[in-house]
Amino acid sequence: YKINMDEFDLLEELGKGQFGTVKKVFHKPTNVTMAMKEIRLELEESKLNQILMELDILHQSRSEFIVEFYGAFFIESCVYYCMEYMDAGSLDKLYGDGVPEDVLAVITASMVKGLKFLKDKLNIIHRDVKPTNVLVNRAGEVKLCDFGVSGQLTQSLAKTNVGCQSYMAPERIFGDASTYTVQADVWSLGLAMVELAIGKYPYPVPDKNENVGLFAQLTAIVAGNPPSLPADKFSEECRDFVAQCLNKNPKDRPTYGQLLEHLFLNKYENVDMKSWAETAYASRKDIYKQS
Ligand code: ATP
Ligand code: MG
DSSP states (O other): OOOOGGGEEEEEEEEEOSSEEEEEEEETTTTEEEEEEEEEOOOOHHHHHHHHHHHGGGGTOOOTTBOOEEEEEEETTEEEEEEEOOTTEEGGGTOTTOOOHHHHHHHHHHHHHHHHHHHHHHOOOOSOOSGGGEEEOTTOOEEEOOOOOOHHHHHHHHTTOOOSSOOOOHHHHTSOGGGOOHHHHHHHHHHHHHHHHHTSOSSOOOOTTOHHHHHHHHHHHHHSOOOOOOTTTSOHHHHHHHHHHTOSSGGGSOOHHHHHHSGGGGSOOSOOHHHHHHHHHHTOSSSOOOO
16 A cells, blocks of 8 residues: 555645645544654655565554554655654643753653663664654653654765764774664764753754854864763652763673663653643743633
8 A cells, every 4th residue: 555645635744854745634534633754865766666565664662662654655856755644743842941851851761661672573773862862742642753763865865964963982983883773873862861851952053054063063072071960850750861871982882771671771760751741842942822
C-alpha cells in the first residue's frame, strides 16, 4: 500500500528546519492526524527509491520512545515523511528557563530507552540527538524523531549540514564523519540535558553566517572543558550523570545499559509529566493558540 498527497488535508505549519518544513496534516482514509516532513533533495529517482526502501525497516518494530513512522513517498525531488503528530511539539520550545530535575530525569530516561531501542532492535545510531528532535505530547510522553534510519538519506543531507548550534561530539568535529560511533550520541544526549536543565545552549552561539563565531564554538567543544550543571541547583546524581555523558574521551562514556542503571534515572517516582507538558505547552511563546 502506498500513501500519496491526495489522501491528505494540509493543516498548519509546525516548524521549519535546515532541510525542509514540517506540517500538521490529516490523513483522510484513516482519520489520523499526522506530521508530514518535506525534505528537498536533488537526487535521482533510484536514490529516492532507495531511501523509501530503507525507511521501510521502521515498520518492523515499535517503541513507545520513538515517534511512530506511518509511511513516506516522493514527488519530484521532495521526500514526504509521515509520522506521529506530537501535540506539545519539540523540547526546544518547551524547556523555558530550564525544566525541574525530576522532569529532566523522565525525559532523559525516555531518550536513553529510545536510543537503546534504535541500537538494539534496529541497529541504528541516531546521529542527530538534540532538543528539536525530542518531541512531547500533552499526555506527557517523550519520543525521539529524526534518527539516521536511511543511510542514503543521512548521506544526502550530510553534504550541507552546518547548524549554528553544534551537538556533535568533540571527536567528530574535526574528524572523519565515517567513524561515527554510538558514543557520539551519548555526548549529544549530555549536551541536550545541560540545555534542558539550564534553559540555554551552553556554548557561545554565533550570529547567522558568522564563521568566526562558529569556529569559536567548535573550538570550545574540542579544546575546552565540557559544560556542567551548577552544584547549587542540581543533585550530585544528576551532575554525575551529565559529567559521564560529556566525557571528552568517547571510550570512557557509559553505555545505554549503564546509563539506565544510574541513580539519577532511578531517583524519582510518579513524576507528573502530563501536568508538566500541559503547563509548558501553555507557556510556549512561538505559537498562536486557538481556544
Ligand atoms: P534541524 O533541521 O536543524 O534538524 P529541526 O529538527 O527543528 O532542525 P525539522 O526536523 O525540520 O527541523 O523540524 C522542524 C520543527 O517541526 C521541529 O523543531 C518541531 O518543533 C516540529 N516537528 C517536527 N516533527 C514533529 C512532529 N512529529 N510533531 C509535532 N511537531 C513536529
Ligand atoms: Mg528535527
